[in-house]
Amino acid sequence: MSSHYPLAENLFSDEVHSEPIRAGFGRGLKLAGEQDERVVALCADLTESVQMHLFKEAFPNRYIEVGVAEQNLVTVASGMARAGKIPFTASYAAFSPGRNWEQIKTTAALNDMPVKVVGGHAGLYTGPDGATHQMLEDIAIMRTMPNMIVVVPGDSVEAEKATLAIAKNGKPTYLRVARDKTPIFSSADSPFEIGKAYVLREGKDVTLCGTGTMTYELLVAAEELKKHSIDAEVVHVPTVKPLDTETIQASAHKTGRVITAEEGQIAGGLGGAIAEHLSEHIPVPIKRLGVEDRYGESGAPREVLEHFGLDGKHLAEKIREFVKRVPQYKKGY
Amino acid sequence: MSGNLTLRQLEDKANVLRKDIIAMLEEAGSGHSAGPLGLADLVTTLYFDIMKLDPKNPEWNERDYFFLSNGHCAPVQYAAMAEAGYFSKDELMTLRKWGSRLQGHPERTKLLGLENTSGPLGSGLSQASGVAYVLQHIDNHMHRFVYCITGDGELDEGNIWEAAMFASKYKLSQLIVFVDRNNIQIDGNTEDVMPLEDLAGKWRSFGWHVQEIDGHNIESIQDAVGMAKAIENRPSVIITHTIPGKGVDFMEYDYHWHGMPPNHEQAKEALKELRTLRGKIRSEHE
Numbered sequence: 339m340s341s342h343y344p345l346a347e348n349l350f351s352d353e354v355h356s357e358p359i360r361a362g363f364g365r366g367l368k369l370a371g372e373q374d375e376r377v378v379a380l381c382a383d384l385t386e387s388v389q390m391h392l393f394k395e396a397f398p399n400r401y402i403e404v405g406v407a408e409q410n411l412v413t414v415a416s417g418m419a420r421a422g423k424i425p426f427t428a429s430y431a432a433f434s435p436g437r438n439w440e441q442i443k444t445t446a447a448l449n450d451m452p453v454k455v456v457g458g459h460a461g462l463y464t465g466p467d468g469a470t471h472q473m474l475e476d477i478a479i480m481r482t483m484p485n486m487i488v489v490v491p492g493d494s495v496e497a498e499k500a501t502l503a504i505a506k507n508g509k510p511t512y513l514r515v516a517r518d519k520t521p522i523f524s525s526a527d528s529p530f531e532i533g534k535a536y537v538l539r540e541g542k543d544v545t546l547c548g549t550g551t552m553t554y555e556l557l558v559a560a561e562e563l564k565k566h567s568i569d570a571e572v573v574h575v576p577t578v579k580p581l582d583t584e585t586i587q588a589s590a591h592k593t594g595r596v597i598t599a600e601e602g603q604i605a606g607g608l609g610g611a612i613a614e615h616l617s618e619h620i621p622v623p624i625k626r627l628g629v630e631d632r633y634g635e636s637g638a639p640r641e642v643l644e645h646f647g648l649d650g651k652h653l654a655e656k657i658r659e660f661v662k663r664v665p666q667y668k669k670g671y
Numbered sequence: 672m673s674g675n676l677t678l679r680q681l682e683d684k685a686n687v688l689r690k691d692i693i694a695m696l697e698e699a700g701s702g703h704s705a706g707p708l709g710l711a712d713l714v715t716t717l718y719f720d721i722m723k724l725d726p727k728n729p730e731w732n733e734r735d736y737f738f739l740s741n742g743h744c745a746p747v748q749y750a751a752m753a754e755a756g757y758f759s760k761d762e763l764m765t766l767r768k769w770g771s772r773l774q775g776h777p778e779r780t781k782l783l784g785l786e787n788t789s790g791p792l793g794s795g796l797s798q799a800s801g802v803a804y805v806l807q808h809i810d811n812h813m814h815r816f817v818y819c820i821t822g823d824g825e826l827d828e829g830n831i832w833e834a835a836m837f838a839s840k841y842k843l844s845q846l847i848v849f850v851d852r853n854n855i856q857i858d859g860n861t862e863d864v865m866p867l868e869d870l871a872g873k874w875r876s877f878g879w880h881v882q883e884i885d886g887h888n889i890e891s892i893q894d895a896v897g898m899a900k901a902i903e904n905r906p907s908v909i910i911t912h913t914i915p916g917k918g919v920d921f922m923e924y925d926y927h928w929h930g931m932p933p934n935h936e937q938a939k940e941a942l943k944e945l946r947t948l949r950g951k952i953r954s955e956h957e
Contacts, residue, residue, distance in 0.1 A: 342919075349826050357726055378809070400806070400809065401802065401807065401881070404833075405833075405836065405837070405840075405865045407833035407837070409793070409797070409829065409830040409833055410797050410830060410833035410834055410837055413797030413799070413801070413834070414795040414797045414800055414801040414804070414834070414837060415801060415832065416787070416794075416797070416798050416805075417738075417787075417797060417798035417799060417800060417801020417803075417805075418801040418802070418804065418805050419788055419801075420787065420798065420801070421734075421736075421801065421802045421805035421806065421810070422805070422810075423805060423809070425801075440791055441791075441794055441830065442788070444790070444791050444794060445787065445788065445794050445797075445798060446789055448780075449780065449787065449788040450779075450780050450787050472732075473895075617754055617793065625880055647920060
């Protein structure tokens with residue numbers, strides 16, 4: 339394990355503590371509101387669902403309900419930012435940024451306004467609601483937008499820190515959060531800084547880069563791989579943009595093989611971002627794991643995850659196969 | 672800027688803006704003619720009579736806000752800003768050229784004095800509503816107003832009606848919106864492309880205070896704004912009837928001029944017409 343990143347205890351037992359990532363956002367938003375009175379919150383008819391109720395109760399005067407109108411949600415926020423506020427907007431990721439991408443681009447990103455777009459219920463963990471609500475393309479569509487910062491916290495503890503950090507960054511920012519309970523691998527003392535990736539576990543045979551909920555699954559996979567004498571390095575990438583290319587490239591250089599994992603489309607997402615960078619700098623073999631050009635479907639969250647092979651056990655199998663088949667990149671070949 | 676010009680002086684300024692618009696568009700070789708010419712009287716009245724602004728201190732915290740929601744009409748805003756002293760008039764000739772602060776559609780980060788980046792339609796009204804909400808419900812700046820111009824074709828956008836509901840719900844009485852009712856959009860007349868009537872009835876049913884005026888009558892504009900400021904508990908919309916291409920005979924009423932600039936010969940003809948006030952001044956030599 340890495341000495342720089344204090345992980346939670348009992349990570350691989352049944353006693354691992356779980357909580358929805360969105361709960362961390364809700365707490366963080368309230369704290370951000372306490373720290374800075376410029377923080378305002380706008381919601382599109384999903385207040386409790388996206389955990390904005392804590393902020394609403396604490397600061398009713400700075401909470402704005404806009405109704406089921408995601409285009410208006412972000413453009414009103416852009417106006418509020420022009421008038422000096424730090425607006426957090428929240429809906430389900432399928433609708434914001436799913437429906438209002440152009441408005442975000444023109445009035446927040448190109449306009450360079452510190453509008454925060456919080457996409458709730460993102461990814462496969464939105465299980466039973468089905469494909470319409472399982473937003474899988476958000477990382478890709480937000481990452482291609484100049485000026486936009488893209489943050490995908492790995493658990494609720496990190497989500498709280500990330501929310502506080504993006505309240506202060508002065509930039510248009512996308513924060514992706516999930517609905518269902520997921521294990522908490524970070525701790526109160528774990529670092530979080532926008533633009534930084536963290537080596538959670540050191541290894542020499544392969545680098546496993548994960549974002550969001552996939553980081554925990556990769557930690558589980560790494561434990562499994564140990565039994566097969568594969569020493570995996572796990573890198574947590576909570577900021578997809580700007581990408582911490584230094585940390586990722588250093589790890590790739592060390593292990594000579596890279597796997598990426600994300601709860602979304604591999605095209606253009608975290609896997610896309612890492613492949614783009616590494617292919618231009620170090621010809622290391624890469625395998626991207628995630629959803630491959632298809633939509634999700636209804637099912638219990640873990641069931642859906644398993645069907646897509648994105649739980650720790652299935653990930654470990656895919657990683658073993660990759661490691662067996664693909665030789666490590668050696669400096670100079 | 673508010674207040675000291677006579678009606679005649681304001682009319683003259685509007686004519687100056689029209690001439691600048693023609694010259695800019697000819698030099699640029701692309702851009703929209705009809706809308707900016709049609710808006711010259713309204714934008715002149717806003718910039719030189721109604722709005723509280725300081726061109727030397729564009730971010731002045733006591734200013735009124737102006738949102739051009741139909742960003743393609745930028746030439747009229749640029750012309751007004753140059754005339755008001757935000758930047759030199761020479762710069763108008765850089766419109767749409769590489770390195771210019773005067774982008775084809777306005778970009779806030781490029782030019783100080785703009786409140787928004789716009790072009791994609793339907794968002795300016797929401798942004799204006801966001802500012803009005805802050806002034807009225809959070810910062811308690813009750814003496815400042817937010818002005819917004821939208822096109823009429825722009826009202827096809829759903830985003831507009833989302834904003835209309837929002838502004839009404841929150842009783843944004845410091846928000847004053849002008850719909851540039853010139854009846855044209857790119858594909859033709861608005862009532863053929865996507866009918867808007869009963870337009871006043873639509874806004875009224877959304878809870879807005881509605882007025883309809885002749886957008887080329889400066890006194891009507893002044894009066895309507897005075898009324899809008901007096902209205903409490905409701906946002907105001909002023910349906911401003913304008914003639915697209917106003918002031919240039921061969922452009923007026925013709926939707927083909929929506930998205931087209933004049934060529935050299937056309938610009939010469941247009942400028943002559945504007946200089947001579949349609950032949951009323953006979954000393955013109957050309």
